[in-house]
Amino acid sequence: MSTINGQVSHWFDKLPELRPKLPGDRDADVCIVGAGYTGLWTAYYLKRADPSLRITILEARFAGFGASGRNGGWLSGLVPGDRHRMAKTHGREKVLAWQRALNESVDEVMEVSAREGIDAGAVKGGTLEIARNPAQAARLAATVAEERRWGNEVTELTKHEAAQRIQFDGVVSAYHTPHCARIQPAALACGLADAVERLGVTIHEQSAVIEIQPGKAVTRSGTLRAPIVLRATEGFTPALPGLHRRWLPMNSSMIATEPIPAEIWDRIGWQGRETVGDTAHGFFYAQRTVDDRIAIGGRSVPYRFGSRTDRDGQVPARTIGLLTDVLHTILPQVRDIPIAHGWCGVLAVPRDWEAGVALDRTTGLGWAGGYVGHGVTAANLAGRTLADLVLARDTPITDLPWVGHQSRDWEPEPLRWLGVRSLYLAYKLADRHETGGRRSTSPIARVADIVTRKPH
Incomplete structure (x- = not known):
């Protein structure tokens, strides 16, 4: 069968029925722009803390249309920023608290999902990170040491131990960390939207906001006035x-196979439903899905000129081919399994690769985001933080180092x-350089990391 291209993402087996648009001018106590994870979690915690609040979410398309419904399904404690840079300005203890809060947020999302009856297919199998050449293995070993310095539990695995989990081809070394759950991301977004509506939050879809000002958000069908306006876009x-130029919309692409027969899974393994990534510069990320497919992603076309975004997830055919090649290289057992779907979406990258959460009490304007691809869990912590900021509550999470962080604009x-195109070409060249047997990271990649200020 032919591969479906676009149609938002594979995670939507059918597109949801649209909620009504904003029907003219309205008032609220809190306006949230964007019905992705950040906006939905913020509404959820605000409404539970103060049921009297009139909260309205404005969404351009439908809940989960953006990265929340297109991502790799890693509910992970990965930090959306550079812990060393944050420690220099805020102190090591605050960064350790940030890491602990993110790890705890993995369980928080799972607990809320269970309480609200959201079946997001969550399995907390942790993450398996693999290396497939000596340079990647050196980076993997450095990462193990780094994660332990920041209080994360990491288990180093030999080639044989990694193969007992999943029979990947060409693995040199690996590690496993428990702070991640596999999820079906669109199911979480849609379930969360239903949950906030049950609490009394109003969601208007088909209501693209064209301007945000203190006290109001403007759409083509009306203006929503509120003393608090939160941007979650x-x-x-x-x-x-x-x-x-505030954030760069980084493009990431994915493919999903047709369901894989049980006899092939018997050869592959993957019984723990771990999420999987590698330490290449042009890295991949993957999961075994709820319906026994493999979904794998990467960044073939990382950025479109003028910060343009895709059209409903359509991805270049060559990107589907490249991701298919990656899949067949690491798992030749699935070469005969057709690719069912290819799609893409954008994530936000600040100029310094540091996410932030903020509320200006003078203007009533707040925002959260810039998760650099680590937003599935971070959005929950950001939503709880925004809720506390709106309610003027001084809590441990409002004292975390990303609160109030501002990045300079992109060029x-x-x-x-x-710049972005050159840097990702450099990373591609670095990966080729390392396949020749280098035992350390290519100097090409080291220079690219310095130029981007990308976390190591």
Whole structure:
């Protein structure tokens, strides 16, 4: 059968029935722009803390349309930023607290999902990280030491021990960390939208916000006035006036196979439903899905000129081919399994690769995001933090180092496009360089990391 391309993502077996648009001018106590994870979690915790609040969410398309319904399904404690840089400005103890809060948020999402009857297919199998050449193995060993310095539990695995979990081809070394659950991301987003509606939150879909000002959010069908307006637009933020260079919409692509027969799974393993990634510069991320497919992603076309975004998840055919090649290289057992779906979406990358959460009490404007691809769990912590900030509650999470963090804007075009394209070409060359048997990271990649200020 032919591969489905786009149609938002494979995680939506059918697109949801749309909620009504904003029907003219309205008032609320809190307006949230964006019905992805960040906006939905913020509404959830606000409404539970104060049921009297009138909360309205404005969404351009439908709940989960953006990265929340297209990601790799890693409910992970990965930090959306550089812990060393944060420690220099805020102190090591605050960064350790941030890491613990993210790890605990994995369980928080699972507990809320169980309480609200959201079946997101969550299995907390942890993450298996693999290396497939000596340079990758050196980085993997350094990462193990780094994670332990930040209080994370990590188990080093030999080639044989890794193969007992999953029969990947060409693995040199690996490690496992428990702080991750496999989920079906769109099921979480849609279930969470239903949950906040049950609590009394109003969601207006088909209501793209074209301007945010203190006290109001403007759509083409009306203006929502509220003393608190929170922006939760992640990769679509550059479309808003005055924010075109605030965050870069980084593109990430995925494919999913047809369901894989039980006899092939018997040869592969993957019984623990671990999420899987590697230490290449052009890394992949993968999961065994609820319905026994393999979903795998990477960044073939990382950025489109002028901060443009995709059209409903459509991805270049060559990207589907490249991801298919990666899958067949690491798991030749599935070479005869057709690819069912290819799609893409955007995530937000601040110029310093540091996410943030903030509320200006003078203007009533707040925001959260810039998760650099680690937002599935971070959005829950951000939503709880925004809720505490709105309610003027001084809590441990409002004292975490990303609260109030601001990044400088990205460079104007064409510098932005030339820079990102050149850097990712450098990473691709570095991966080729390392396949020749180098025992350490290619100097090409080291220079690229310095230029991007990307966390190591």
